[in-house]
Amino acid sequence: MANIHQFDVVVVGAGGAGLMAGLYASRTAKTAVISKLYPTRSHTGAAQGGIGAALGNIEEDRPEWHTYDTVKGSDYLGDQDAIEFMCEEAPQAVLELEHMGLPFDRTPDGKISQRPFGGHTNNETGKPVRRAAHAADRTGHMILQTLYQQCLKNKVNFFDEYQVLDLLIVDGKAVGVVAVNLADGELHTFHAKSVIIATGGHGRIFEVTSNAYAYTGDGIAIAMRRGIPMEDMEFFQFHPTGIYKLGILITEGVRGEGGILINGQGERFMPKYAPTVKDLASRDVISRAIYTEIREGRGVDGKNYVWLDARPESIVKYAALDGRTNIDGTPYTITGEQLLAKLPDIVDFNRVYLGIDPVTQMMPIQPTAHYTMGGIPTNKYGEVVIDDKNTVMPGLYAAGECACVSVHGANRLGTNSLLDLVVFGKYAGLKAAEYANQAEFGKLPVDAEAATRSAFEALRNGSGKENAFDIAVEMKKVMFDEVGIYRSEKGMKIAIEKVRELRERYKQVKVTDTGKIFNTEMLNAWELGCMLEIAEVVAECALNRQESRGGHSREDFPNRDDVNWLKHTLAWWKDGKTAIDYKPVTITKYQPKARVY
Amino acid sequence: MQITLKIFRYNPEVDSTFHYETYTLEGEETDRVLDLLEKVKGYNDGTLSFRRSCAHGVCGSDALRINGRNYLACKVLVRDIGTNITVEPILGMKIIKDLIVDMEPFFENYKKVLPWFINDSPLPADGKERLQSPEQRAIFDEGTKCILCACCTTSCPSFWASDDYLGPAALVTAHRFIFDSRDEAASERMEIVSETSGLARCHTAFNCTLACPREIPITKLIGELKIATITGKIE
Ligand SMILES: Cc1cc2nc3c(=O)[nH]c(=O)nc-3n(C[C@H](O)[C@H](O)[C@H](O)COP(=O)(O)OP(=O)(O)OC[C@H]3O[C@@H](n4cnc5c(N)ncnc54)[C@H](O)[C@@H]3O)c2cc1C
Ligand code: FES
Numbered sequence: 137m138a139n140i141h142q143f144d145v146v147v148v149g150a151g152g153a154g155l156m157a158g159l160y161a162s163r164t165a166k167t168a169v170i171s172k173l174y175p176t177r178s179h180t181g182a183a184q185g186g187i188g189a190a191l192g193n194i195e196e197d198r199p200e201w202h203t204y205d206t207v208k209g210s211d212y213l214g215d216q217d218a219i220e221f222m223c224e225e226a227p228q229a230v231l232e233l234e235h236m237g238l239p240f241d242r243t244p245d246g247k248i249s250q251r252p253f254g255g256h257t258n259n260e261t262g263k264p265v266r267r268a269a270h271a272a273d274r275t276g277h278m279i280l281q282t283l284y285q286q287c288l289k290n291k292v293n294f295f296d297e298y299q300v301l302d303l304l305i306v307d308g309k310a311v312g313v314v315a316v317n318l319a320d321g322e323l324h325t326f327h328a329k330s331v332i333i334a335t336g337g338h339g340r341i342f343e344v345t346s347n348a349y350a351y352t353g354d355g356i357a358i359a360m361r362r363g364i365p366m367e368d369m370e371f372f373q374f375h376p377t378g379i380y381k382l383g384i385l386i387t388e389g390v391r392g393e394g395g396i397l398i399n400g401q402g403e404r405f406m407p408k409y410a411p412t413v414k415d416l417a418s419r420d421v422i423s424r425a426i427y428t429e430i431r432e433g434r435g436v437d438g439k440n441y442v443w444l445d446a447r448p449e450s451i452v453k454y455a456a457l458d459g460r461t462n463i464d465g466t467p468y469t470i471t472g473e474q475l476l477a478k479l480p481d482i483v484d485f486n487r488v489y490l491g492i493d494p495v496t497q498m499m500p501i502q503p504t505a506h507y508t509m510g511g512i513p514t515n516k517y518g519e520v521v522i523d524d525k526n527t528v529m530p531g532l533y534a535a536g537e538c539a540c541v542s543v544h545g546a547n548r549l550g551t552n553s554l555l556d557l558v559v560f561g562k563y564a565g566l567k568a569a570e571y572a573n574q575a576e577f578g579k580l581p582v583d584a585e586a587a588t589r590s591a592f593e594a595l596r597n598g599s600g601k602e603n604a605f606d607i608a609v610e611m612k613k614v615m616f617d618e619v620g621i622y623r624s625e626k627g628m629k630i631a632i633e634k635v636r637e638l639r640e641r642y643k644q645v646k647v648t649d650t651g652k653i654f655n656t657e658m659l660n661a662w663e664l665g666c667m668l669e670i671a672e673v674v675a676e677c678a679l680n681r682q683e684s685r686g687g688h689s690r691e692d693f694p695n696r697d698d699v700n701w702l703k704h705t706l707a708w709w710k711d712g713k714t715a716i717d718y719k720p721v722t723i724t725k726y727q728p729k730a731r732v733y
Numbered sequence: 734m735q736i737t738l739k740i741f742r743y744n745p746e747v748d749s750t751f752h753y754e755t756y757t758l759e760g761e762e763t764d765r766v767l768d769l770l771e772k773v774k775g776y777n778d779g780t781l782s783f784r785r786s787c788a789h790g791v792c793g794s795d796a797l798r799i800n801g802r803n804y805l806a807c808k809v810l811v812r813d814i815g816t817n818i819t820v821e822p823i824l825g826m827k828i829i830k831d832l833i834v835d836m837e838p839f840f841e842n843y844k845k846v847l848p849w850f851i852n853d854s855p856l857p858a859d860g861k862e863r864l865q866s867p868e869q870r871a872i873f874d875e876g877t878k879c880i881l882c883a884c885c886t887t888s889c890p891s892f893w894a895s896d897d898y899l900g901p902a903a904l905v906t907a908h909r910f911i912f913d914s915r916d917e918a919a920s921e922r923m924e925i926v927s928e929t930s931g932l933a934r935c936h937t938a939f940n941c942t943l944a945c946p947r948e949i950p951i952t953k954l955i956g957e958l959k960i961a962t963i964t965g966k967i968e
Pocket of ligand 2: 785786787788789790791792793794795805806807808
């Protein structure tokens, strides 16, 4: 019990959401930011295409349009008050990033440049609108760097390479967290008035994913084990364009710049599925379209992939067919050199991992597990709400991909996550500090680190009959195959049974590294435990929802069912089982209607 | 195909000195070195320790010395370097365990160049963005790609000679701000990079540029900084 720290606010996670929260909280409260990775290694740095805001820098745009697009994109499951709040805040949030020095790309007249992205439209014409503010294809990298730099400037306290393993809740209030210092294996208790969870998603439960190794859902698992319900866990986004087999993301920005999808027979297929916006439809729509093409035998060479074509001559040809123009009304064109300037990393990924040049060759792509829509339920101030009446848990906050506000509902629009991070990260930071400044420290549990120590002990003392790596591989495969883009009762039951079996086998895992210094074997095994529990909750929630909506597509219930299912799922993890209840969706201006692109 | 992986091992809790361990495993031409390390950790020896996260060359976690050259393990494939692979920690840093080195001195050097945007003038009256032309933006574009992986700094003979040298990564960051038309602290930063532990230590060995996994023309950027400190002009 030697290492106890006291802070008004403790932020867990140093990605876009955690840094934004840390920056704002530290203005008025003593704040610590704890991160298992060096902050600049966080997954926010992988975000490519852009951050959405109706700045209207290139053409007319309005926050109301952004709001409506997001509601529609969410398949009406997003809470409209929160969505409206986010989209109204968006222009100011993006300008604030610019004021912090973020090097956005520029328009000829020196303003922040914007590009089209899937699902973002001019609501009057229905055509794609340029709404995604971008810094080449490394927008997230620039956000992460800029926020980290501002935190350094403002002397925020960082605990780098400390991994949080438990959340402390006493008398219905959050009072701190327990973490291990990776460098020496010592446990530390962080006693806090406010705890902000900003640990990102859990895409690593799936086989093919764009997500980092670190995306193991730690924050969600920790909160779930401490009795916090999870919202809408069945909704996971599969991004249409991951590099075949590897899952590495090819940003929607490629299609924003005019790239098109082509099946194995050389046909552009999206007009069949989304006649108006075609290759810029919502992600769920495109991922299903790709799967349908593949299933009906129109994948490339009978395999599980199709082409993404960004060769300048193809872009120009299809832009002409679509009547796409530049701002001045001239026909839209692009050269190989411009493509390289706008999407340097995409070109680089293709060269390195596939040995192909996207300027002269098509890219083989398949949908890839990408984004956690569900998570820790919060209101629009980042306060964690723990039941169907949105009762706030004092002292507990969440923001970023691990949180579910819910602004993304059943399907997130591209560019709205980065926006979510900066808007809700900021408000979570402000609220957490405000609360801390009038609250007293709660009492710590008698032995705060007991649960963590026994979790480690169990992993050290396993029989060793099972191998953690095998268990992970099997989990990822069954989740991708059976709880992926298309789902059915039969498949999901197989998945649930399999994951339960794997959870049993996990008890036989033995960590062989007995050391304290960077015991990554121990932490990987611990993370696998988080993922197994999350996988089971995801599969249970998916099996329970008997309709298709956004990213959740049931073959046995192909239609959206607003009568019975226009509601959020809340799932509790109790005694190793999932218990499900619901909460109403907030609808303000937009009544649900059929979703056509 | 069969791959031979020779890995630097050192566990301070057990070993008095380092040694190399050789593993043979099945792999494919398209495997990343990181994939192979994961396999060894998963099936041969769980105690093998290294950092990694994104697995596609954008987070900067896994800078390693591979066949004698700095790479990101996730951005170099078997087809690039063949089936006999030696993996060691990056040079010039204190080794903590196996392939993990102490990155603190590297980040300390980064912090010395004031790596944050400074502009205390009032914001534009309309509250909108500070304007910057595409040409002004282009001048410092290359430096903004840096992911702080340390491939450059730990390939630099001047850094090996003395780790109080700021090193290429910190200089790239200085360049990124000095050449940003919106930033107002150029002269302060120029002073910092002109100190003895700064630009003067760069002898254009060019190793950094070759090592950079983000293809930043580091030597060129350092050259621009040198000219700027001599002429006092930033252009
Ligand atoms: C390839 C890719 C491209 C994308 N492109 C876009 C885009 O163009 N536009 C867009 O809007 N969105 C995009 N997204 C989505 C968006 O980038 C992410 O949703 C978002 O960055 C998540 O940010 P975060 O702050 O919630 O989490 P992260 O940035 O992942 O940060 C999580 C933090 O939590 C820490 N952490 C985790 N567990 C623990 C623990 N147990 N203890 C301590 N610390 C912990 C980590 O160290 C890290 O600092 C993209 C995502 C990917 C994968
Ligand atoms: S793991 Fe991120 S750069 Fe290699």
